Amino acid sequence: MKNIKFYTGNIIVSLSFITGVFINISAFAADIFPAMTQTSLNEKMVIYSSLDVNFVGDIILEYQRLHQNVEVEYHDLQTFSIYEKIITESDENKKTADFVFSSAMDLQVKLANDGYAQAVNNAVLSDLPHYAQWRKMVFGLTNEPAVIIYNKEWFKDKKLPTTHEEFSQFLNQYSSEIYNKVATYNIERSGLGLFFIAQDQEFKRNIWSLVNRMGEAGVTLYSSSSAILQRVASGRFVIGYNILGSYAKTYAKAHPNLGIITPNDYTIIMSRIGLVPKYALKPRLGKSFLGFLASKQGQDLLKKQINMLSLSETRESSKYHHVRIGPGLVVYQDQLKRRKLISKWNKALNKN
Template sequence: MIGLLFVIFAALAPTVAAAQELTGSFGLPSADRTLTIRSTTDLAVMAPVIASYLTGRPDLRIDYEQWGSNDLYELTALDCRNEEAGADIVVSSAVHQMVRLVNDGCAATHRSDFTAALPAQLRWRDELWGISREPAVIVYNRERVPASEVPRSRFDLLDLLRPEDSPYRGRVATYDIETSGLGYLLAFADSLEASTFGGLMESFGRSGAVATCCSAEIIDAVIEGRYLLAYNVLGSYALARAEGEARLGIVAPADYTLILSRGAMIPNNGPARREAAAYLDYLLSPAGRKALEDALLLVRLDGEEGALLESPPDAQTIQRPIALTPALLVALDKHKRGLFRQRWRAAFPVTP
């Protein structure tokens, strides 16, 4: 296995697209075929999954590019408009952007037993598929937040932020919706789901909560105590970090927990469409699901065997999956997006 794998982690030089974050190459340099993946998923998280796929495939090399969600969307849309070959498969956590790309005719069709087995909410037009299962969670610092104050729901979080002398003033973080496509998606989903959304926005603004980027930075800041807790963080990244960090606590909100499934599409101009389809089928196969579960991209919640996150003993988390449907296009409507951003900026007037 080791002989078949080489990985290059590199911060890209300014001559390459500035928003591209990391690249990695897997497999033999002499491989006959190359599959190019562009994704928002951290390279370190996906490396074991890719390595498992390449076992027994010495004729294939995989080039992996890690991107921010907004920049990945813009690049993929540009490739589509210009009918240029770019990535062979695109995977993003900002699934509203993926729905837009499919709606704009940028995706190739693929059907297989594995895609057909997905529930309807995780596949659309045989061109977009949900490959993961990741809850949006609250993370907190176990050393700085007393057990009695750990927010188990959004109502608990509101109670923490309500007092004028709250120790949580200026010590709560969440994604900045203007720099994070995922952050925008989760906040928009909250606005549709939660009666608490308006109150949360008001409380965030009044208590000096911080809108910032990104998952790793937010989680690190909570562990270090710069923030006491953070809201709407992807549970997959939090669980991975918590494996070696006792200071990090994780809560799946009991009032409801948003469940994200990263969207995968095969661009219609990709040069290795067959290889892309085979890789997608692997991710949806039992072997691929096991690899994704080991990478903490398929998270089990309360009531499920092997659950990694549990609700309080007296509560059952209500799961709210974000379905891959045209309804997500509403999140990208220019007028609605403008109004939503104005409301957000009223709570977070300055981005650090």
């Protein structure tokens, strides 16, 4: 049984049908963007992405206006599922998706480092900052900060913490009032949470003192940001740490009681990485879409759709620290180093 959703403008139509006998019967979902013209020259581009189709639909439609004979099959997947699918399909079939777009910077770099990506020569991509590309294989296409979120009503008569040190002091000062009202990612279950705390360790030597104070405040841990955003906006929680800023800005538009802090001492900027797999069935299309996302039109659309910062905005302040794309990102794919980091985390939270 396949469940395929066809995307036509703002309407998604779901169709289910039974296929032939010789199929993998595990369920999968794809969003189909039909070509705008129907000719014998029509082609199909397959995309694996961790970005929800609701954010990327208009971007794909704009791309199709420039390439009207291209149908797009869009698979919205978890980051590790993308990583596994590329490896499995490449090793077994020598063919896989034409373009991959993922927020798991480390896994994307690992794919390239292990030989699962191909080089892309494109003038637009060459103009990306040096920290946003590696070996002409992986390209950072978004600028998304790690932020602190807070409940505006609770803070209406209190001073907001604007640095990591002030946040730590806040946790200490209001420890009894905010007990069980602080939230962050569970780094044992959230790759993004692990990534952000690893970056914190690079920028703030005493980050473990802050983590310890979160533990003393009875911090609640979640594997995704949605539950944290919902509970902070509603007042169930007072504050949330290291939340992806693009998600927070989107949520805050519909929930005005949610406030956002980009710390003034340093704010980590992560990038969703695009790459063209080595065994892409239609690499020309994958490269074309990659170039489109890196173009001014593509960047403007990404900024609008996912509420990311523009490159010019991140250049205006020294507080923004872009995570450099390169082999250093795969350090915590080493299980020993990963376990050591998680052990430090649990010890600081007084979980051990």
